[in-house]
Amino acid sequence: MxxxxxxxxxxxKKFCRDLRTSLRYGIRDLLVSYTGMANRAGAVLREREFWAxxxxxxxxxxxxxxxxxxxxxxxxxxxxxxxxxxxxxxxxxxxxxxxxxxxxxxxxxxxxxxxxxxxxxxxxxxxxxxxxxxxxxxxxxxxxxxxxxxxxxxxxxxxxxxxxxxxxxxxxxxxxxxxxxxxxxxxxxxxxxxxxxxxxxxxxxxxxxxxxxxxxxxxxxxxxxxxxxxxxxxxxxxxxxxxxxxxxxxAQNFTPGQRYESGVAELIGIALRSGERSSQAGKIFALSEEETLKIDLTIKLHRPVQNPKLWLVFLDREQRGFAEVGNFDKFHSGPLSQGLFSCSIELERLSLNPGLYSITLGLHEEAVSGRHQLLRIQSAVYFKMNGDKQGWVPIQLPTRWQFP
Incomplete structure (x- = not known):
């Protein structure tokens, strides 16, 4: 074994950026190999060559x-x-x-x-x-x-x-x-x-x-x-x-993804908190699974929204959704007034693999004529989980084990 x-x-292994130069080098190297001479060109870069x-x-x-x-x-x-x-x-x-x-x-x-x-x-x-x-x-x-x-x-x-x-x-x-x-x-x-x-x-x-x-x-x-x-x-x-x-x-550059704003709703700010710590612009917020994550949202509404539904989708590093939270049952049933609207979502414990994750957010309005999307921002914010447990899938469910 x-x-x-x-x-x-x-x-x-090196290549040449220019085809004509590459052919010239190739013929020269071929002749050198046929004569049995040591080819020292392989160890150094010549003009227009680069190391692949x-x-x-x-x-x-x-x-x-x-x-x-x-x-x-x-x-x-x-x-x-x-x-x-x-x-x-x-x-x-x-x-x-x-x-x-x-x-x-x-x-x-x-x-x-x-x-x-x-x-x-x-x-x-x-x-x-x-x-x-x-x-x-x-x-x-x-x-x-x-x-x-x-x-x-x-x-x-x-x-x-x-x-x-x-x-x-x-x-x-x-x-x-x-x-x-x-x-x-x-x-x-x-x-x-x-x-x-x-x-x-x-x-x-x-x-x-x-x-x-x-x-x-x-x-x-x-x-x-x-x-x-x-x-x-x-x-x-x-x-x-x-x-x-x-x-x-x-090594990847992580920036907010596709942004859709209907003109009715506009995202003013999204911030992450844990205890006394808050996210800072240009830096990825990090926390451990024992910490509580709070997500603060500020949205500007340009008209009243009668039946708003706000949701957040958590994405792994492959940009695949694996968890969702929404206010579908717990949000107040009345309309939201025009102007600034703020809310905070608290997650007590995230049992996630160490690594980078992002949050996509959306807001839509339920009406008799159907569901109208007002706001959607892909990967609006990133956060990093610290730890040493690496599983095959992002979520590690909390469990209690009993053995006879």
Missing amino acids: NEILISANNVS VQDVSFKVRRGECLGLIGHNGSGKSTLLKMLNGILRPDKGRIEMRGRVGALIELGAGFNPVLTGRENIFNNGALLGMSRSDVRSKIEEIVEFSELDEFIDSPVSFYSSGMRMRLGFSIAVHSDPDILLLDEVLAVGDLGFALKCYNKMDELQQKTAMVFVSHSMPKIARMATGIVVMKEGRSINPSFDVSEGISQYYD
Whole structure:
């Protein structure tokens, strides 16, 4: 189980911003390699070149899953392609021990003229499977991909989701020692995505995985270690999952999102309080789960509102709503007068994972003709939960355990 299957040591890769210059450098480097001379150009940047990946090191053992995260352009895909042998590093060394299964680009290696069945044999061969191996696994591959009716049709007729199903099924049934997966699993319906993750859970015990994703809940669920990429470099030397996820979110710019104001209602202010502490402009308010959170709202109404309904939705770091509070039953039934209106909402305890959250607020008016939206502001305010408990989902329900 402690066998190291993936080893990357100070791996670097550079590209050129100009195509013509890149071709000139490529021809020069090719001639140098053919003459057997040492190519010192790989270690330094030449004119118009930049480092896409620089000095990245890590090891992945059998039974481990390395999460590879970072914002677009940080070097994740370039690093994954070097691990798969599609690109060669300009500096450093990569060692891969065992059979590699990779799903990096949808339909990569598929011949559109051939049928799905014929492509299974071709892709299986690329993954190191013999024809007898493919024959023994082909029924499992087809069944897992759920393409029984289309397996003898040309792949050119397949949708991107169908190609993803087939490519993933081939990769995971090739008995890989190493599995490289990009965010392509996001393509397709929910049922098949869950099926893929269940299969990955099964394979994780006997393989070494590298998983690229922008979904931090999926990373938190699967990864045993994390590499956070920023401008081509790894910025978390500890490889700690919780710390890496926090670094990923800290690198984002969090600002209020889409704002809708009908002209009837206008948000004047929103502030957070806990005890004697209050939120300050330009700073994210932080609290622990033992503290009480108070939300103060000030809204300006440009006309009376007869039957107002005010609501707040709590969003996780993926901007997905997970909890809601509203005044649907407890708000006074009479109209609100024109002018400034203030209210305070108190939440006694937030049993949330550590991390960053936001609050979306809205105000609508119930009328005989229907519901009229007066105000809606996406992620109007952010707050941070401190702590060390990191679960798969944002909310940790308070419980009492009893054992016989």
